Amino acid sequence: HLLDISWYTESMRAGLPVQILDRHKLQEQQVEAEVVTFSVPSYACQRRTTLENHNTVLTDALSLLAENAELSDEDGRGVAFRRAAAVLRSLPEPVTDMKQLRGLPCLGDHSLRVIKDILEDGASREFESTKQSERFKALKVLTGIFGVGSRTADRWIREGIHTLQQLRDSGQSLNRAQQAGLEHYDDLNRPLTAAEAEAVGEIVERAVVSVLPGAQITLTGGFRRGKLTGHDVDFLITHPDEGREEGLMSKVVSWLESQGFLLYQKTTRNSYLESKDGPARPPANMDRFERCFSIFKLTMEERRGTEQPENGERNPNPAEDTLSVGARSGSQTDENTPPQSQVPADERRHRVSGEDGGQEEAKPAAHKPWRAVRVDLVVSPISQFAFALLGWTGSKLFERELRRWAGHEKAMSLSSHALYDNTQSRYLRATSEEEIFAHLGLEFIPPSERNA
Numbered sequence: 001h002l003l004d005i006s007w008y009t010e011s012m013r014a015g016l017p018v019q020i021l022d023r024h025k026l027q028e029q030q031v032e033a034e035v036v037t038f039s040v041p042s043y044a045c046q047r048r049t050t051l052e053n054h055n056t057v058l059t060d061a062l063s064l065l066a067e068n069a070e071l072s073d074e075d076g077r078g079v080a081f082r083r084a085a086a087v088l089r090s091l092p093e094p095v096t097d098m099k100q101l102r103g104l105p106c107l108g109d110h111s112l113r114v115i116k117d118i119l120e121d122g123a124s125r126e127f128e129s130t131k132q133s134e135r136f137k138a139l140k141v142l143t144g145i146f147g148v149g150s151r152t153a154d155r156w157i158r159e160g161i162h163t164l165q166q167l168r169d170s171g172q173s174l175n176r177a178q179q180a181g182l183e184h185y186d187d188l189n190r191p192l193t194a195a196e197a198e199a200v201g202e203i204v205e206r207a208v209v210s211v212l213p214g215a216q217i218t219l220t221g222g223f224r225r226g227k228l229t230g231h232d233v234d235f236l237i238t239h240p241d242e243g244r245e246e247g248l249m250s251k252v253v254s255w256l257e258s259q260g261f262l263l264y265q266k267t268t269r270n271s272y273l274e275s276k277d278g279p280a281r282p283p284a285n286m287d288r289f290e291r292c293f294s295i296f297k298l299t300m301e302e303r304r305g306t307e308q309p310e311n312g313e314r315n316p317n318p319a320e321d322t323l324s325v326g327a328r329s330g331s332q333t334d335e336n337t338p339p340q341s342q343v344p345a346d347e348r349r350h351r352v353s354g355e356d357g358g359q360e361e362a363k364p365a366a367h368k369p370w371r372a373v374r375v376d377l378v379v380s381p382i383s384q385f386a387f388a389l390l391g392w393t394g395s396k397l398f399e400r401e402l403r404r405w406a407g408h409e410k411a412m413s414l415s416s417h418a419l420y421d422n423t424q425s426r427y428l429r430a431t432s433e434e435e436i437f438a439h440l441g442l443e444f445i446p447p448s449e450r451n452a
């Protein structure tokens, strides 16, 4: 600044006390030299966010407040907390001083207040009181039931239902998904390991290959991003010949059912039409693929795989280390059940246990030779595969930011079906994730660095 002549001459002309200003600036620069500051682009899709997090205390607090906002139907506030947490998650070292946060994007007043309380007082009162609040604890327990969203949970809470036992005693009518969710509550709230995800993958592969040789399955979701645990396992299925994938889901589901692998499933039909010029309608959401929300029965096997987990996350029950083939489960379908909460559950599901003081959290049954596992299957035509892969890999915030970047910065609309350029009024084709990033004018970020 001292060498910036225009600033100097303008100050002189305006009669400002240049010397005093200079001294101030120097003092400020000296203070700043002592704190590490960071430079972070404002969209999460411009950043590389690995699983390494140097600010877990801060991000845990902001994530819990985000979760509370989302469960209370305050999505705007939820996103603000999520964005703030994601910025901190992307930093290369721990934040120790508020001054380090100067100039960082996405840190609103509310998030800054929470961060400041933690850095300066060691705790945030808002975080602590939210975490302890009866309402939040009840929302967590109830939305931890597969098939129960925040609105249903809120209604039950207003009727005085705060725990699973109270729900069981209440005589509330539950749809088929919720019944399965309640029945398998403990299993579905226990994090899945990467080894379990792999075992599920082998079963899905057998199913797909037996009903349509040549079809391909790809692991998506958190496990594709390298996460060691997850609340479900997500797969994308396609076939290299466009159109061959039609009707595939029902065949896969029948095969899985006949082999006794399914405790629950609900399939939604593909309602997305491909015309010769491109996808028939401007895309808005993800429900247009053929999709199956399911609960698998993952049974222990006689040491079939024999592979030992490489990481330290060994299951305390060694008998549960290798899991696979299921026995007949006799699950049935009921198409009249309302599609309650078809949105995949978020991370809250596997954090319920331990945080809710839940006296009703039974220990994993020691003798049960299987566990229930949430599995999401999606079938995509090959022409949309790259978009589907990008859209289903996540993280949720990374996806949201990609769409926001596309809309706000590029006048494009991105979905898991297509990318539409509003300026050129045409769809932009892509056969790989790399091409989509290139269309969007973004540097390619590999899945392991999309953990925003």
Ligand code: DCT
Pocket: 220, 221, 222, 223, 227, 229, 230, 231, 232, 233, 234, 343, 344, 345, 346, 347, 391, 392, 393, 394, 395, 396, 399, 400
């Ligand atoms: N997805 C999304 N927006 C949503 C829901 C899902 O963009 N509202 C995408 C991103 C992730 C992917 O679908 C799979 O969803 P989840 O299984 O819920 O997320 P995950 O990252 O796999 O997390 P987890 O490890 O808990 O399963």
Ligand code: MG
Pocket: 221, 222, 223, 230, 231, 232, 233, 234
């Ligand atoms: Mg997942």
